[in-house]
Amino acid sequence: MALPPTIPTSFIPHAASAAPRRFRSDLTGAFAYFAYGVLTIVVMLALGVFSYDRILAASQTAKDKEIKKAQENIDSATVEQFVRLRDRLSESETLLAGHPAFSGFFAALEKILPATVRFSTLRLSQGNAGTATVEGSGIAKSFNALAAASDVFAKDGRIKNAVFSDINVNKDSSVSFALSATLDPGLFAFGIPSPAAANAPLATSSARASPEATQGTAPLP
Amino acid sequence: MNNRILPTLALVVAVGIFFAYVNPTWSGSIAAAKVQIDDDNKALEAARDYEKRQHELASARNAIDPADLTRLVVFLPDSVDNVGLILDLNALTARSGLSLASIDVSADTVSGAGAPASEGLPSSEMDLAGSIDLSLSAIGTYAALQTFLAGVERSARLLDVREIVVNGSDTGVYTYQMTLRLYWLR
Numbered sequence: 001m002a003l004p005p006t007i008p009t010s011f012i013p014h015a016a017s018a019a020p021r022r023f024r025s026d027l028t029g030a031f032a033y034f035a036y037g038v039l040t041i042v043v044m045l046a047l048g049v050f051s052y053d054r055i056l057a058a059s060q061t062a063k064d065k066e067i068k069k070a071q072e073n074i075d076s077a078t079v080e081q082f083v084r085l086r087d088r089l090s091e092s093e094t095l096l097a098g099h100p101a102f103s104g105f106f107a108a109l110e111k112i113l114p115a116t117v118r119f120s121t122l123r124l125s126q127g128n129a130g131t132a133t134v135e136g137s138g139i140a141k142s143f144n145a146l147a148a149a150s151d152v153f154a155k156d157g158r159i160k161n162a163v164f165s166d167i168n169v170n171k172d173s174s175v176s177f178a179l180s181a182t183l184d185p186g187l188f189a190f191g192i193p194s195p196a197a198a199n200a201p202l203a204t205s206s207a208r209a210s211p212e213a214t215q216g217t218a219p220l221p
Numbered sequence: 222m223n224n225r226i227l228p229t230l231a232l233v234v235a236v237g238i239f240f241a242y243v244n245p246t247w248s249g250s251i252a253a254a255k256v257q258i259d260d261d262n263k264a265l266e267a268a269r270d271y272e273k274r275q276h277e278l279a280s281a282r283n284a285i286d287p288a289d290l291t292r293l294v295v296f297l298p299d300s301v302d303n304v305g306l307i308l309d310l311n312a313l314t315a316r317s318g319l320s321l322a323s324i325d326v327s328a329d330t331v332s333g334a335g336a337p338a339s340e341g342l343p344s345s346e347m348d349l350a351g352s353i354d355l356s357l358s359a360i361g362t363y364a365a366l367q368t369f370l371a372g373v374e375r376s377a378r379l380l381d382v383r384e385i386v387v388n389g390s391d392t393g394v395y396t397y398q399m400t401l402r403l404y405w406l407r
Contacts, residue, residue, distance in 0.1 A: 028224045028225055028228075029224075031225065031228050032224065032225075032227070032228035034228070034232075035227075035228030035229065035231040035232040035235070036228060036231050038231070038232055038235045039231040039232065039234055039235040041235075042235040042236075042238045042239050042243065043235075043238065045239070045243050046238050046239075046242055046243050049242070049243050049246050049247055049251065050246070052251060053246055053250055053251050053254070056251060056254040056255065056258065057254060059254075059258055060254050060257055060258050060261065063258060063261035063262070063265065064261065066261075066265060067261055067264050067265060067268065070264075070265065070268035070272075071268075073268075073272070074268075074271065078275065078279075082275075082278050082282070084299075084406065085282065085290075087349045087406060088293055088294070088297050088406050089293070090349075091297060091349045091350045091404075091406060092293060092296055092297050092379070095297070095350065095379055095381075095404055096379070098381075099374070099379065099381055100374075100381055100382055100383075101370075101374045102370060102374075102382055102385060103367060103370045103371055103374060106367065106370070119387075119389075120388075120389050121386070121387065121388050121389070122385075122386070122387040123384070123385070123386045123387075124382075124384065124385045124386075125383065125384040125385075125400075126381070126382070126383050126384070190374060
């Protein structure tokens with residue numbers, strides 16, 4: 001005879017429910033996996049960081065040694081030699097560019113100055129800005145001779161701003177004068193070919209020389 | 222209950238390791254070491270560049286004739302040595318036919334060679350060379366002056382004629398006052 005399903009088959013009671021307990025057990029297991037997994041990762045990370053730190057320290061030590069060796073290879077005396085040589089070359093070039101050669105002026109003056117005009121004093125000076133000036137005094141045979149000299153300077157162009165002053169007519173009709181002018185840099189620059197210096201003496205005489213006094217060197221025509 | 226304690230402890234240990242060692246080490250000593258290594262690499266690169274440049278300069282210097290280098294040192298010496306120069310000038314005047322009357326160092330010494338001190342251009346380039354002026358007076362013919370001037374202008378040591386004053390005489394023997402500027406590398 002079949003029992004109705006509502007009547008229990010045994011007097012031993014069944015467990016209340018097996019599913020919730022299994023769920024709780026699974027959750028604990030997952031948390032354990034997660035925790036151990038995190039611990040494993042962190043431990044591996046720590047080992048990696050430790051190793052990386054050691055590698056970097058070793059690399060830094062090696063590079064420090066390399067730098068020290070490179071520093072030892074730098075010879076300060078050699079560096080100083082190079083610096084001095086560079087300075088010497090550059091300064092020499094600069095100074096040589098401004099090196100004056102007044103022999104070029106004298107050679108040019110001998111060539112262009114009329115024989116009827118002579119200087120008794122002459123002062124050449126180079127300014128700090130690379131310019132040069134000439135100042136002097138002299139005697140010309142006549143006004144025409146002085147005009148010819150002025151014309152020659154103007155035409156030549158290298159003796160610039162020539163100003164004749166203190167012009168006085170002497171008893172013998174000669175004309176004494178003073179001159180101031182500036183020189184073209186090409187006239188006294190070193191390295192620029194200048195006309196060969198003549199052996200004829202520059203017609204200079206004493207500042208207060210009379211025409212007779214000048215005859216000792218180059219007599220006025 | 223015990224099943225939960227150990228994982229929790231593991232998690233706590235993991236967090237502790239991370240914050241007590243991994244993170245401080247990464248952002249501390251490792252970061253500093255990386256920066257230091259970068260600096261070292263730059264320094265080593267500079268050292269390699271220096272070595273390369275040194276070899277280039279040495280090659281360039283070796284390509285210059287040693288005699289030319291010697292001439293360059295004579296041209297712009299390391300010291301003033303005005304006494305030696307005065308002796309040389311004395312010899313030059315004698316060879317030229319001039320009679321040296323006096324020679325002396327001018328009182329005002331120019332410090333910068335590239336430009337006058339009065340122009341007031343303070344530049345290290347200009348202070349590389351020092352200069353002083355020598356004033357001398359001599360007597361002689363115009364031909365002797367020409368020879369002397371040519372000798373000074375082509376002197377092995379750089380000498381600039383800054384000023385010449387010529388005064389004539391009745392005899393064809395003139396009086397000259399000159400100012401010469403000599404240079405040296407500081």
